[in-house]
Amino acid sequence: MDFLDGYVVRARLFPAMLAVAPALVFLLVMVGGNYQGLGLPEALITLTVAVVFFAFADIARRFGRRAERTIFAASGGRPFPTVLRHRDKSINPRSKARYLAFLSRELAQAAPTVEQEETDPAAADEFYVSCGDFLRERTRDQSRFNVLFAENVSYGFRRNLYGLKYPGLLLNAIAAAASFWLIYRASGTNLSQYGVVLVVSAIHALYFVAGVTRKSVLDAGDLYGRQLVLSCEELERAAA
Template sequence: MDLFKFFDAYSIRARLFPAIIAAAPALAALSLLISWKSFGLSNLIATLGILVLLFAIADFSRARGRGIEGKLYAEHGGMPSIIMFRRNDSTIDAGSKDRYRSFLEGKLAVAAPSPAEESADQAAADAFYAQCGNWLRQNTRDTKKFPILFGENITYGFRRNLLGVKLLALCLNMIVVAGCIFILWRLSWHSDTPQGSRTMVVLVVAVAHAAYMLLAVSRTAVWDASKAYGRELILSCESFLTQSRSTTKKTAARKGSSKMDKTNPTPGQS
């Protein structure tokens, strides 16, 4: 059963896709330089090798990504969902955050820090905000009810895990490029031959891949995605508050209807 969990939407887009991108040059080399006209032992070994490589890279990227995550939080002063809950942060307006604190202290059965208490002991206030974040994460797992939050979580996971394998991807890239150059040298640069043409395709893929990894994959991109997710996590309180108000109105309406029935009995009941 654990194998099938790997194929959920988050695992595919936030874990498998970074592994595929990281191994792109190697995958291109395997697919283009190996003959697939007939499926023999070498093709079977290559296919199994690709699957094992992707699984290994996906697992490695997740572990490395979490390590980078902790360092980013330390560099920026904490998790975005904690930073944005602080009263000295203006990402979310103060009035909304006051409503969210009141709601969450009721759910956690823990008093929210007052402005004076937070000013005197930010660490204690952050501990409360960390509990708020934990409660929200546990209660927003329904991806159909919180699709925007789920999308931001996938984006963050994708960028974090891809950054985790950036160095590995560039090393694989260098190996593939060196291999392609060696093959082209052996062919005396006769790129009109089938093998030469395929090798040139792999080389172009490797160059484009290196440019993407160097320019687009960065700690800044990961932190931006982390902030977007943290903001959306806090704003998910609005859904719970709206649901709570709706429940209160329905309860009041039922009580009102019950009172009307008692004060205005139906004919034959008086």
């Protein structure tokens, strides 16, 4: 039952629902006055809508992955633990040295020194990307690495929502324009109903313009990368 997975629901389905929220509210207002109760046709429609939502979740993932490839082009299209860089001060230097030694042993590859990182930062980043790939494969147990899983969900949510930013704003504009037109045609008699759509559209547009940004994805990626590196503590204990 993959569609019930916590990551799928929170990181894919929720962004999809947020992206289409104004259009969904508009449709609910349109059909609300004609609701006659729940029969077989309505039940089938409800089931269809549920399936459509999970189709939207898949679309959210694809749009998010496309945005990710653009944002993280230098690392093969995914966030990597930049906190492993010697020049990054997010992690205590002694802890970082221990993590790099552990990762170097596991990968059978020497970690770059400070001088090597300064001389050839791209080559050093290749090692850090490999570290991220290794750690991701070793930390798939959600219950054991629950904090990392939470950061991964947060990153996936922001990435997928950012991927849907402009399609979401386009749907918003269509729903708002349709509401204005229907209010005009109805001479204001449905102002309260379609006014709700306009309020939702305004809040939605403000959030998508100000809150759904490239920086928000990068910040979530950094937090995820940091927690990914901190998982070395648990992996080291298990290997001891």
